[in-house]
Amino acid sequence: MLNNKNILTTIEMIEQQHLDIRTVTMGISLLSCCDENPVKACAKIYDKIARSAAHLVKTCQDIESEFGIPIVNKRISVTPMSLVAAASDTNNYVPFAKAMDRAAKECGVNFIGGFSALVQKAMTVADQRLIESIPEALASTDIVCSSVNVGTTKAGINMDAIALMGRIIKQTAELTKDKDGLGCAKLVVFCNAVEDNPFMAGAFHGTGEAEKAINVGVSGPGVVLNALQSVKGQPFDVVAETIKKTAFKITRMGQMVAMEASKRLDTPFGIVDLSLAPTSAKGDSVARILEEMGLEICGTHGTTAALALLNDAVKKGGVMASSSVGGLSGAFIPVSEDEGMIEAAKAGTLCLDKLEAMTCVCSVGLDMIAIPGNTTAETISAIIADEAAIGMINNKTTAVRVLPTPGKDVGDVIEMGGLLGTAPVMPVHKESSYKFIHRGGHIPAPIHSLRN
Amino acid sequence: MKAIITVVGKDRVGIIAQVCNKLAELNINVLDISQTIMESNFTMVMAVDILDASAPFQTFYEELHKLGDEMGMVIHINREEIFDAMHSI
Numbered sequence: 077m078l079n080n081k082n083i084l085t086t087i088e089m090i091e092q093q094h095l096d097i098r099t100v101t102m103g104i105s106l107l108s109c110c111d112e113n114p115v116k117a118c119a120k121i122y123d124k125i126a127r128s129a130a131h132l133v134k135t136c137q138d139i140e141s142e143f144g145i146p147i148v149n150k151r152i153s154v155t156p157m158s159l160v161a162a163a164s165d166t167n168n169y170v171p172f173a174k175a176m177d178r179a180a181k182e183c184g185v186n187f188i189g190g191f192s193a194l195v196q197k198a199m200t201v202a203d204q205r206l207i208e209s210i211p212e213a214l215a216s217t218d219i220v221c222s223s224v225n226v227g228t229t230k231a232g233i234n235m236d237a238i239a240l241m242g243r244i245i246k247q248t249a250e251l252t253k254d255k256d257g258l259g260c261a262k263l264v265v266f267c268n269a270v271e272d273n274p275f276m277a278g279a280f281h282g283t284g285e286a287e288k289a290i291n292v293g294v295s296g297p298g299v300v301l302n303a304l305q306s307v308k309g310q311p312f313d314v315v316a317e318t319i320k321k322t323a324f325k326i327t328r329m330g331q332m333v334a335m336e337a338s339k340r341l342d343t344p345f346g347i348v349d350l351s352l353a354p355t356s357a358k359g360d361s362v363a364r365i366l367e368e369m370g371l372e373i374c375g376t377h378g379t380t381a382a383l384a385l386l387n388d389a390v391k392k393g394g395v396m397a398s399s400s401v402g403g404l405s406g407a408f409i410p411v412s413e414d415e416g417m418i419e420a421a422k423a424g425t426l427c428l429d430k431l432e433a434m435t436c437v438c439s440v441g442l443d444m445i446a447i448p449g450n451t452t453a454e455t456i457s458a459i460i461a462d463e464a465a466i467g468m469i470n471n472k473t474t475a476v477r478v479l480p481t482p483g484k485d486v487g488d489v490i491e492m493g494g495l496l497g498t499a500p501v502m503p504v505h506k507e508s509s510y511k512f513i514h515r516g517g518h519i520p521a522p523i524h525s526l527r528n
Numbered sequence: 529m530k531a532i533i534t535v536v537g538k539d540r541v542g543i544i545a546q547v548c549n550k551l552a553e554l555n556i557n558v559l560d561i562s563q564t565i566m567e568s569n570f571t572m573v574m575a576v577d578i579l580d581a582s583a584p585f586q587t588f589y590e591e592l593h594k595l596g597d598e599m600g601m602v603i604h605i606n607r608e609e610i611f612d613a614m615h616s617i
Binding site: 078080082083084085086087091138141142143144145325328329331332336 | 532562571585589607610612614615
């Protein structure tokens with residue numbers, strides 16, 4: 077039986093602690109849209125997306141008002157486009173991105189992900205064409221997101237692809253320089269990418285997935301922060317228990333919304349992503365949770381340990397609350413999207429090297445980090461290589477989404493607005509990685525990939 | 529189909545009457561009411577049946593919010609399942 081205290085607690089979580097469903101993402105397989113004629117293929121892609129997700133936004137809005145829980149983003153992920161476009165007789169894959177953009181706008185969603193290629197071992201002709209189309213595709217569309225997987229624990233790291241991605245990120249920044257290089261906020265480079273991730277920019281609908289699926293990402297840094305404020309000064313065992321209990325409650329809500337959306341849209345339920353996704357709103361920050369554990373400012377010594385505890389406790393609490401857990405599942409540290417991280421970066425305490433260490437113990441990787449506009453493609457590639465190595469060796473997903481904003485340097489601040497937030501430009505090492513990146517080739521898979 | 533209404537704000541005469549009048553207008557049946565004063569704050573939790581409501585959820589949700597604004601109180605209505613999901617296994 078419900079008691080009033082519980083009811084009022086839930087209302088308070090939503091009203092004052094920013095508890096929300098961060099995203100309901102509909103995954104759609106586009107494998108049936110392959111066609112030798114690229115114009116026909118694009119028409120099929122548009123039709124299938126627009127038809128499949130026609131009711132997505134309306135349904136989510138109904139759920140929002142009936143249950144009183146905000147669903148911040150409604151999104152679509154599709155089959156990696158390099159697989160769909162491979163059948164078409166064309167060198168230019170930009171029209172495929174435009175078809176995605178048109179269809180997503182027709183459905184009214186915030187973003188569509190899946191202009192993607194998986195090249196962890198090597199590239200097909202289609203993969204190469206897709207990657208080369210990315211800068212123009214992101215510059216000529218508004219809500220299309222792109223991702224490239226350059227490594228896995230099983231396959232090793234494709235260093236040729238990493239070298240290429242450094243150049244592609246630079247070109248994307250250049251082509252969108254009138255918007256402060258915003259194109260790069262829609263482009264992520266992965267190691268160990270997952271097939272059912274509901275979060276952007278890295279969402280795509282993997283080939284092992286159903287025809288359609290509903291994947292949900294929850295969020296609630298503010299709720300965790302609030303819970304920790306009631307256990308000030310107590311040992312870490314108490315901190316971990318408190319986070320687990322809170323994560324359980326948050327995830328139960330995510331599971332309920334996922335089941336409801338799945339039922340109403342007549343689409344199979346995929347996964348709940350056990351995530352703590354911050355926003356730049358005050359009181360909705362992962363950095364502030366770490367500081368609540370006793371750090372003067374996020375980024376100082378102790379930050380990695382605090383994040384490790386947080387990330388693990390979120391998973392332990394969440395895993396029993398959902399019938400199917402997947403996606404990236406863990407605490408996110410997107411710098412520009414987290415009020416506390418923005419402050420720590422402005423103060424100079426949070427730097428790229430510390431963030432790299434933090435990515436060893438949390439979900440994903442170097443995310444939404446502005447770097448000087450004159451950073452070389454090779455340095456960006458080397459940053460990607462470091463992250464990919466962490467992912468490959470530790471059997472986890474890592475990613476890089478950096479913003480080399482043209483004309484900006486350390487001390488400048490990039491204002492992107494909305495959920496993308498504010499990014500203070502962070503320094504990168506000046507010393508060259510040129511020769512390292514120009515070796516090319518492939519870093520072999522680690523010994524622990526041989527598990528059979 | 530059950531929903532939970534919460535009403536929070538400064539205590540004064542006639543809060544329950546005003547809320548219940550609006551519910552009667554919308555043909556929403558009250559199943560349970562509990563009300564308390566915490567530090568001069570009026571807090572009421574009502575369980576209601578919305579199955580026979582005269583309007584769709586979106587409409588009476590807006591009506592109740594509007595009533596809350598008029599009364600200077602914060603009124604929420606949520607389907608019961610969200611509380612069940614979060615607080616019972």
